[in-house]
Amino acid sequence: xxxxxxxxxxxxxxxxxxxxxxxxxxxxxxxxxxxxxxxxxxxxxxxxxxxxxxxxxxxxxxxxxxxxxxxxxxxxxxxxxxxxxxxxxxxxxxxxxxxxxxxxxxx
Amino acid sequence: xxxxxxxxxxxxxxxxxxxxxxxxxxxxxxxxxxxxxxxxxxxxxxxxxxxxxxxxxxxxxxxxxxxxxxxxxxxxxxxxxxxxxxxxxxxxxxxxxxxxxxxxxxxxxxxxxxxxx
Numbered sequence: 418x419x420x421x422x423x424x425x426x427x428x429x430x431x432x433x434x435x436x437x438x439x440x441x442x443x444x445x446x447x448x449x450x451x452x453x454x455x456x457x458x459x460x461x462x463x464x465x466x467x468x469x470x471x472x473x474x475x476x477x478x479x480x481x482x483x484x485x486x487x488x489x490x491x492x493x494x495x496x497x498x499x500x501x502x503x504x505x506x507x508x509x510x511x512x513x514x515x516x517x518x519x520x521x522x523x524x
Numbered sequence: 525x526x527x528x529x530x531x532x533x534x535x536x537x538x539x540x541x542x543x544x545x546x547x548x549x550x551x552x553x554x555x556x557x558x559x560x561x562x563x564x565x566x567x568x569x570x571x572x573x574x575x576x577x578x579x580x581x582x583x584x585x586x587x588x589x590x591x592x593x594x595x596x597x598x599x600x601x602x603x604x605x606x607x608x609x610x611x612x613x614x615x616x617x618x619x620x621x622x623x624x625x626x627x628x629x630x631x632x633x634x635x636x637x638x639x640x641x
Contacts, residue, residue: 418586451627453569460619460631461569472629504569508626511583513559513571 419507423516429524434495438519440488440505449509452490456501526550528632535638541608544635546620553601554578557623560605562616610639
């Protein structure tokens with residue numbers, strides 16, 4: 418199976434900060450990489466698909482980039498509602514896998 | 525509007541089986557893969573497998589092969605995930621999700637399964 422490694426595992430940031438989360442795949446997955454946001458007690462929400470496409474309804478402060486094995490999720494101008502856990506997920510193979518998650522906490 | 529409604533909380537003893545349902549509405553059920561993902565308490569997301577409701581074809585994570593079965597009933601637009609030989613580490617929230625061009629854009633609300641003697 419393809420392994421996805423996110424970094425950092427957690428971070429502290431302030432409202433207004435710019436935050437970048439990295440996801441590294443164990444092999445080339447082209448751009449078959451998605452990002453989700455999850456808040457406690459809720460199902461995940463799709464933010465970014467195909468590495469850089471913004472899901473409908475998602476604020477434009479979220480952006481994604483990368484191809485091959487290295488990917489980034491960037492949140493420009495962090496807002497209070499963005500404090501949550503973020504997961505990357507690959508769909509290059511039939512058997513999906515998720516990264517271990519990055520928790521974004523309030524500094 | 526697209527909606528996935530899952531069955532309620534389950535409490536099972538070790539060694540038992542559990543069957544979780546995912547009733548869909550607002551879209552053509554047979555046109556999209558349905559995936560199952562679980563999340564143990566305080567842990568990350570774990571992909572379990574998928575089913576295509578049209579054909580009934582399935583793919584499972586290697587970890588669950590032989591212990592999981594995903595089925596569907598197209599007459600009521602519902603997908604099912606059955607996990608057998610339950611252990612305490614199967615305690616988790618189980619989610620169903622619709623596959624939209626290789627990403628999960630729509631999710632059920634989750635079903636808590638607790639395995640305890």
